[in-house]
Structure formats: C-alpha cells, structure tokens
Amino acid sequence: MKVEVVGKNGFTPSDSNKDYAVKKLSKLDGLIADYDSVTARVVCKVYKTFHKIEVTIHSKDIILRAEVSEADIYAAIDGAIDKLVKQVRRHNDRVKDKLGKKSIRTLEAPAEEEPYDKKISREKHLDLEPMTKEEAIDQMESLGHDFFVYLDKETRKTNVIYVRTDGDYAIIETETK
Secondary structure (H helix, E strand, O other): EEEEEEEEEEEOOOHHHHHHHHHHHHHHOOOOHHHHHHEEEEEEEEOOEEEEEEEOOOEEOOOOEEEEEEEEEEHHHHHHHHHHHHHHHHHHHHHHHHHHOOOOOOOOOOOOOOOOOOOOOOOOOOOOOOOOHHHHHHHHHOOOOEEEEEEEEOOOOOOEEEEOOOOOOEEEEEEOO
16 A cells, blocks of 8 residues: 655644654555555645544455544554544455355454444435525535535536535535546
8 A cells, every 4th residue: 555644734744753653554554445546645644633544445346534533643543544444444344245246355353343233224315406506505504414415516516515624515426537
C-alpha cells in the first residue's frame, strides 16, 4: 500500500507520525485484495484541544474512510485504523454471507468482536424538487437535519448536502455510470 500523509491547518506531520501511520496501515494487509496497488491518504489536522485524523482508501472493491479525533495524534491514528479494519471485515462478511460470494479476503475476527447485525428499520421515499444549494441548506436547517437530499436545479442531478463536524457544509454530487 502506498501511504500519503499530509497535514492541514498549519500542521506538518513529522517523520515519526508518518512512520507510525504506515506501520498501523499494514494491519490491512491480507484484508484488502488489491492492498499493494491502493493508496491511503492520511490527513492530520491539529486543533487547540485535539488532533483529527482522516484516512481514505480507494480500493477496487470498496472505498474506506475513517475520521477520529483524540487528544493525542497517535491515539487518533490507532482509532482510525481500528475503524477501517472493522469496515473491511464488515464488508467481507456482507459480501460472503449476503451475496454468496467469496469475500475480498477473509480474516477471522477476534472472539470478543460482535457480528454486524444492523437492520433497516425505516424507509423514506422522496419526491425531489429542483432547488439551489442555498434552498437545500434552508430546507435542511428548517427540518433540523444534518443532511438533505435534493435535485440540483442547474445540473438536474441528485445531490446530498450535509453539515461537517467543523460546522461547514459539504455536498456529495452524484454521477450515473
């Protein structure tokens, strides 16, 4: 796996920060089929009272993303990697159990880890009306939600706008293949 460690908010990761991230990401070797060809992007941010680590990995089978905030940068890296390992295991189990296919790679989970047993408890159906980004933000805020699905008035594509943990907004723009 190629690892890119970058800093934001004026923070520059040290060599020991980079080495630690690379070492911890090696836990994913054996879990991801295309491990040697993927790139992990580790973004390190420093705030007044905590460090935030964001890790994104684009594999041919799955996109992995984890974000963890901790007082210590090394604890944040550990937490993010642990989240990624759980995501891969959960994905492998779903692929194997639900679709009857072989998983990306099978790695036995520790006995103390509980199996993934989430269920869909509610479904909503939406009639999307074209609106601008600003109108979508107004709708989201008036509903008191932290995300909102809408049809972009200009592009005619379904988008999701959401509130980031830093309070800013972000938009996911969809594409059809």
